[in-house]
Amino acid sequence: MKPLLIITSYFPPEIGAASNRIYHLAEGLKNDYDVSVVTPLPNYPTGKIFEAYKRKFSSNTEDHGITIHRLWIYASISKNKFLRLFAMLSYSFSLIWFFMWHKIPDKVIVQSPPLLVSFTCMLFLRSKKRKLILNVSDLWPSAGLELGALREGFAYNLLKKLEAFNYKKADLILGQSNEILTHITTITAQPQLFLYRNFPEIEIPKFTTTNSDKGKxxxxxxxxxxxxxxxxxxxxxxxxxxxxxxxxxxxxxxxxxxxxxxxxxxxxxxxxxxxxxxxxxxxxxxxxxxxxxxxxxxxxxxxxxxxxxxxxxxxxxxxxxxxxxxxxxxxxxxxxxxxxxxxxxxxxxxxxxxxxxxxxxxxxxxxxxxxxxxxxxxxxxxxxxx
Incomplete structure (x- = not known):
């Protein structure tokens, strides 16, 4: 089978939609590709490296036929912008090191956001022989502006440029919503677009009546x-x-x-x-x-x-x-x-x-x-x- 690499900032045992989405994608593709995943040492959402991975610089494991490379990151959920920036940069540096010492497949899926991490991948992995697939789950930096996490100014404008660079260098973009795909078309018409919802792969359970004794x-x-x-x-x-x-x-x-x-x-x-x-x-x-x-x-x-x-x-x-x-x-x-x-x-x-x-x-x-x-x-x- 042909190799396929998935690069993400979130992956189980971390919780949340982002880690579940990428896990199911990897699971779904492993019968058609030799799938490997690159991700940080697990730390989300606590901002602390999980106990089983402490004092490790990296970890390489196999899980249900998927090779998982976990790289060092300076884990933090601090509200201090400089610490959060350093956390993202630390994973970007680990990725660059990984790229230097590993053969990267001709097909790579990159998760975005974080914007800086995806920019690192799109910058260092671009090649005429390689197909770069960008999986966009949120629109940064505009989402950060709406949440109040970012303000318009130099930093915001710089992030907008990184966003545009990522979209223009992608061969295929997977968008979680129609709004995401519409936004991308206002920036570039170059990549192919595909609506990829975060449908879960779970067993449909049986349910029972649940009414409270208190009538609430x-x-x-x-x-x-x-x-x-x-x-x-x-x-x-x-x-x-x-x-x-x-x-x-x-x-x-x-x-x-x-x-x-x-x-x-x-x-x-x-x-x-x-x-x-x-x-x-x-x-x-x-x-x-x-x-x-x-x-x-x-x-x-x-x-x-x-x-x-x-x-x-x-x-x-x-x-x-x-x-x-x-x-x-x-x-x-x-x-x-x-x-x-x-x-x-x-x-x-x-x-x-x-x-x-x-x-x-x-x-x-x-x-x-x-x-x-x-x-x-x-x-x-x-x-x-x-």
């Missing part, structure tokens, strides 16, 4: 507790008259959420920590509805949770705007609340009855996921353009 809707959030999700604010803004709110995950807001729960013990608000993906899927089946929030609407973003929860048969309340709203509406996956409008969010929640969250609705959502969000079908189409 069991609302759940599971995932990263970061700035973009805004879960801490959500905890403060929710009206708990008809709901109880359960939270799973970890991230930057974890401690303030725990402190809030400790200070507001009268609220039906619960934090359960982080679970591995397989265990989480089973736990989620006991809840009535899940919420998918974004603190601010991010152009190009379509949360992968939509497709994963659909396979679980879990009704969704989407609170993030953008293309994600259209996915929920077009496929009848749940309810929509206006982005950043907490009053409307509570109105929508108040209008949902336990009787609405029935087995018929869950079965319909699962059936939609089975036919519309088919990972294998999408992968077979992708193979034709790789």
């Amino acid at each position: 809707i069991k609302l759940v959030y599971a995932g990263l507790l970061g700035v973009a999700q805004g879960i801490y604010r959500l905890c403060n803004e929710l009206n708990y008259d008809t709901i109880e709110f359960h939270i799973y995950g970890s991230g930057a807001e974890e401690e303030v959420i725990k402190t809030l729960i400790e200070s507001q013990k009268d609220l039906p608000l619960y934090f359960h920590g982080r679970l591995d993906r397989a265990e989480l899927h089973q736990v989620l089946l006991k809840y009535d509805i899940t919420i998918i929030p974004l603190l601010n609407r991010i152009y190009g973003s379509v949360p992968s949770k939509i497709f994963e929860y659909a396979k679980l048969g879990l009704p969704m309340l989407y609170f993030g705007g953008g293309e994600g709203e259209h996915v929920i509406k077009d496929h009848n996956l749940g309810w929509i609340a206006k982005e950043s409008d907490y009053k409307h969010l509570n109105e929508v929640l108040a209008g949902i009855k336990l009787s609405d969250l029935n087995v018929t609705l869950k079965a319909a959502i699962q059936n939609t996921a089975k036919h519309e969000f088919d990972f294998k079908k999408q992968l077979e189409t992708l193979k034709k353009v790789l």
